[in-house]
Amino acid sequence: MEESVTALPLGFADLSGRGVVITGGGSGIGAALTEGFVRAGAKVAFIDINEEASLSLVERLSADAIHRPLFLHADLRDMDAAKAAIGEAASHLGGLGVLVNNAALDDRHEFLEVTEEIWDANQTINLKQMFFCAQAAAPYLIADGHGAIVNFSSISFMLNMGGMPSYTTAKAGILGLTKSLAGRLGPDGVRVNAILPGMIVTERQKRLWLTDEGIAAMVDRQCLKRSLTAEDVLGPCLFLASRASAGMTAQWITVDGGVL
Known part of the structure; x- marks a missing residue:
């Protein structure tokens, strides 16, 4: 039986009381991250465009949370709105210790049909906003004094996937961004690392793209013979956000069940 978020051993005591902002924290992987940091005792603000799902998450987590999570509604494709949300999070939380750049949109798009508008929109939500959220949080x-940024990339750009070329380009770019920011912010005591998930089975993925046959085919390629869920990236994210990884920066952790 797969573990739930609440069953995971959250042994990162230094995260208790830390100001954490998570982008795209209202559903899917982001909701699992929001819940995990809340249950670790962090003071969490999360930014999302989906108001209904986000408010529902806040109510569910607030029942036994040490610190009630704060939902900030913003469209991260608007850089001014993104930066304002980061500022509001910092003000509400009394500062920031961690930024989790999770928000993304993995819509499929046919190479021969991609327009400049499609390309630019995809790069904006999958890469550009990460840069400006990091800039605002820095x-x-x-x-x-010992802040941390955790950027979410993906193994998709290493699998020669032809169905979403702008998305995979952005996900590759996130690794370049991670290393560049690590070099720039390291002297200021800020660590910057990334997580590369494999096929994480979420409700959205199952609704839009994943079939039982497709899931089975990927599991067959994995060393671990089970579907990966959002909770599988929670532990690595908490680790990279915490002092347990105090000597790590400009690195990435792959969470793909052993595909690569």
Whole structure:
């Protein structure tokens, strides 16, 4: 039986009381991250465009949370709105110790039909907003003294997947961004790392793209013979956000069940 978020051993005591902002934290992988940090005792603000799902998550987690999570409604394709949300999170939480750049949109798109508008929109939500969220959060992370950024990439760009070329380009770019920011912010005491999930089975994925046959085919390629869920990336994210990884920066952790 697969473990739930609440059953995971959250042994990262230094995260208790830390100001954490998570982008795209209202559903899917993001909701699992929000819940995990809340249950680790962090002060969490999450940014999302889906108001209904996000408010429902806040109510569910607030029943036994040490710190009630804060939902900030913003469209991260609007850089001014994204930066304002980061500022509001920092103000509400009394500073920031961790930024989790999770928000993404993996819509499929046919190479021969991609327009400049489609390309630019895809790069905006999957890469551009990560840069500007990090830029907005950086002064608070530097002031914290030992801040951390965790960027979510993907193994998709390593699998020669032809059905979403702008998305996979952005996910490759996130690794370049991670290493560049690590070099820039390291002297200020801020660590920057990334997580590369494999096929994480979420409700959205099952509704839009994944079939039972497709899931089975990927599991067959994995060393671990089970479907990966959002909870599988929670532990690595908590680790990279916490002082348990204090000597790590400019690195990435692959969570793909052993596909690569």
